[in-house]
Amino acid sequence: xxxxxxxxxxxxxxxxxxxxxxxxxxxxxxxxxxxxxxxxxxxxxxxxxxxxxxxxxxxxxxxxxxxxxxxxxxxxxxxxxxxxxxxxxxxxxxxxxxxxxxxxxxxxxxxxxxxxxxxxxxxxxxxxxxxxxxxxxxxxxxxxxxxxxxxxxxxxxxxxxxxxxxxxxxxxxxxxxxxxxxxxxxxxxxxxxxxxxxxxxxx
Numbered sequence: 257x258x259x260x261x262x263x264x265x266x267x268x269x270x271x272x273x274x275x276x277x278x279x280x281x282x283x284x285x286x287x288x289x290x291x292x293x294x295x296x297x298x299x300x301x302x303x304x305x306x307x308x309x310x311x312x313x314x315x316x317x318x319x320x321x322x323x324x325x326x327x328x329x330x331x332x333x334x335x336x337x338x339x340x341x342x343x344x345x346x347x348x349x350x351x352x353x354x355x356x357x358x359x360x361x362x363x364x365x366x367x368x369x370x371x372x373x374x375x376x377x378x379x380x381x382x383x384x385x386x387x388x389x390x391x392x393x394x395x396x397x398x399x400x401x402x403x404x405x406x407x408x409x410x411x412x413x414x415x416x417x418x419x420x421x422x423x424x425x426x427x428x429x430x431x432x433x434x435x436x437x438x439x440x441x442x443x444x445x446x447x448x449x450x451x452x453x454x455x456x457x458x459x
Contacts, residue, residue, distance in 0.1 A: 266330060267302035274328055278317075287318035292327050292353055294346075299334035306335040306345055309352035327353035340393070347387040356400050359386035372440045372447040385454055395427055398435035398452045408434055415439070424453040 258280035266273040277295045278287070287293070291313065309329035317326035329349040336342035361382025364370035383389030386397050401408045412434040414422065425432025440447040 265300070266297055266308075267300060267305055270308050270330060273297065273330065282320050286321050287326060288321045288324045290326065292350065293317070293329070294350075295328065295330040296333050296336075297330050299332055302332065305332075307331040307349040309349040311352050311357065312355040313353075329353055344387065344391055344393065348391075351388045351396060355404050356388050356396065359383035359389035359394075359397060361389070369449070372445050395454055398437075398450045402435070402437075413437060417443075424451070426453050426455040428455055 258277065260273075260276045260280055262276075264273040264276065274295065278293075307329060310327045313325040313327045315323060315325050317328060318324040329352065331345055331349060335345050358380050359382075361379045361384075362370070362376035363379070363382075364374065364376045370376050381390045383397070384392055384394065386392075386394040388394075388396065388400075396405060396407075398408070398413070402413055412432070414433055414436055416422070416436050416438045422436055423433065424436070425434055427434060434452060436451040438449045438451060440449055
């Protein structure tokens with residue numbers, strides 16, 4: 257741990273906190289050797305904020321070690337009072353560092369899913385099956401795993417443009433078809449519904 261020279265209101269001034277933490281650790285670390293920086297801070301009243309993270313990497317984030325592309329995040333230590341809380345906070349904030357935004361949900365009156373182009377009512381953290389949504393043990397979603405993380409190979413995803421019957425392997429299985437990318441409406445609409453099988457209950 258490092259003791260900084262002053263207190264910081266890091267909810268509203270995370271930049272000053274970050275630079276002070278970088279400076280405190282600079283003699284011990286070559287920041288150019290790392291792509292992720294996690295700063296754990298004491299509790300502070302942040303109006304419900306448990307952590308903050310960059311969306312992807314920022315340039316010029318290496319103090320005294322030249323220019324590098326590093327993502328950073330700070331986490332409130334009191335929000336990791338148990339291992340499970342730490343996992344939920346860490347997977348969410350590091351998910352931002354890996355370029356993922358919040359996992360939202362959309363509600364449609366009396367419908368499970370509205371027609372393509374109908375926006376519905378958006379809830380920013382509403383996806384309770386995705387760790388980028390509400391506070392849970394969820395997975396990263398199929399489109400994120402395919403398009404942003406590149407964790408799912410092409411053989412694990414099938415594009416569906418016609419009726420059919422499909423069997424999906426569980427998200428926790430090492431091989432098999434993991435997700436369907438189902439076309440909604442005309443191809444020109446570029447509207448898709450992603451389907452995956454997530455075993456267990458992450459809530």
